[in-house]
Amino acid sequence: MSLLQPRFPGERALVTGIAVDALGSGMYIPFSLVFFHHVTGLPLPLIGLVLTVTGLVGIAAVPLVGIAVDRFGARTMQISLYVVRGLSFACFPLAQALPVFAIVALLTSVGTRAFRPAQDARIAELAQGTDRDRLQAVSRSLSNAGLGAGTLMASVIIATAGDFGYTVTAWLNAASFLAAGYLATCTPAAPPRPPAVPRTRGGGYRLVAKDRPFLGLVCANLLIAFGFSALTSFLPLYVTDWLDMPEGLVGSAFLLNTVLCAGLGVAVAALTRRRFATRPRAASAGAALISLAFLALAALGTVRSQSVPLLLAGLLGAVLVMTVGELVYSPSSGAMSQFAAPERLRGRYLATYQLSWSLAYALSPMVFTVLLTVDGRLPCLLVAITAALGSLLLVRVERHLPSEVVAFVPTPDTGSKTTAAGK
Known part of the structure; x- marks a missing residue:
């Protein structure tokens, strides 16, 4: 197991952060449409339209995050995006009007779409050789396990707490991102880069x-x-x-x-x-x-x-x-x-x-x-x-x-x- 036998500095914190992230996302993702419909009172077609538009904007933001990773480092961007995702989900209960809902959905979409390249770049910084292949498998396994376990936990919370359970799951998901962000701060800094190649027009x-x-x-x-x-x-x-x-x-x-x-x-x-x-x-x-x-x-x-x-x-x-x-x-x-x-x-x-x-x-x-x-x-x-x-x-x-x-x-x-x- 990767968690029991870490093979490079920072692996335990990195993998634990992935697991916490997956569990929180699993608690919320299956209920997102129902939650927004419950909080905003907007019709489902309008909610779907907003989520589609913000999703496309999130895709457009991915190249900008790639530039930021190269400029500021994968570790900095990984932590920053964890914070953005955590704060956006913490604000979900405030999305009671269409403009606020659109802003919250936009932040969530950008943070979610942009996170994967930052995380993959961080894995590439820390791991070498076949450890990268292994971590890809670990990450996917944890994502699926977290989705299943998180969905089960959220179902129990909603069944117990009623409508307020949707708010609880959103806040727990926000807490999972912030906790994963803290774990990311426990990983070591990236190795020193080789001397930069002079910038060219190409x-x-x-x-x-x-x-x-x-x-x-x-x-x-x-x-x-x-x-x-x-x-x-x-x-x-x-x-x-x-x-x-x-x-x-x-x-x-x-x-x-x-x-x-x-x-x-x-x-x-x-x-x-x-x-x-x-x-x-x-x-x-x-x-x-x-x-x-x-x-x-x-x-x-x-x-x-x-x-x-x-x-x-x-x-x-x-x-x-x-x-x-x-x-x-x-x-x-x-x-x-x-x-x-x-x-x-x-x-x-x-x-x-x-x-x-x-x-x-x-x-x-x-x-x-x-x-x-x-x-x-x-x-x-x-x-x-x-x-x-x-x-x-x-x-x-x-x-x-x-x-x-x-x-x-x-x-x-x-x-x-x-x-x-x-x-």
Whole structure:
């Protein structure tokens, strides 16, 4: 376990902060729409519009955060964004009028969208070698475990405290961000940077735009990320409307995915590092499994058996394959983005990579719903095709990437790590 056997200075505080963050987010995320509807009294379509607009603004802020990470450091930005997120959630109960609601939602969106590149840059500062792959797996496992545990806790609080329970969960989420921010202050400062290269007119994001192998990774991730977003934005509608299964069975698919990601993420990532020669091949195999899973869902939608147990077995089988693909793909793809980013432009590179995730999650609801109106199987086929194309692109781009990005090179074992590991 990473928490019990830290391998580099600051790992215990870093991982504990991720766990606290995940637990708080899990308490609130499933109830956000209900909370705003309860507090503001605004109609749900208007609330959805505000959240969509602020979400797009949050995406637009990601490149600015990349610049800030490069200028002020990942540790400073990670702590600052924890504080912004904590304060924004603490102000949720004040969002009783539309202008205040819009401001609070905007701060929340910017803090949430911008946080991931700052955290990935911080991981890259502290960890080396395959420790980065391992931390990607740990982070994803904790996020899924926190979502499940937090949702359960929030359900108990709301059932016990009634409407005031929504306010309590918002404040607890705010407290979790502030606590995670404090833990981030307990991690060591970043190692000294090498002497800066003189700034040129082609610096910054222009250099990112000229890095074709890295842009290949970004494009591949954008194509594959539609599969991740489909689990929440498409699968429930497909199961209930096209497969005509009872709504109560949708939760079984989410439960399977959450439990497997939380319980097996680290173990599958370790097995992946032993079984695959390179990160691109591992990520490509994960994407291929995601493609296969959605082909299976399309086939299930073609058969459309009248037997609910048979449909449920097919659904859970497809979700199982999808989840294994997710567990194989995510750690390697995340680590590749970190290794491919030059240290002095790490913030900009990781912000660009994060945009591929954000765009997939922003576009998928609209794309999937439009396709669903034509044929329920079309979204499945679209995801199967995009994931397969992403898998092929990863194989193609491998030969153009530096060896440190491609190879699973073990973390150097130094004596200083042992003495400082408990920090």
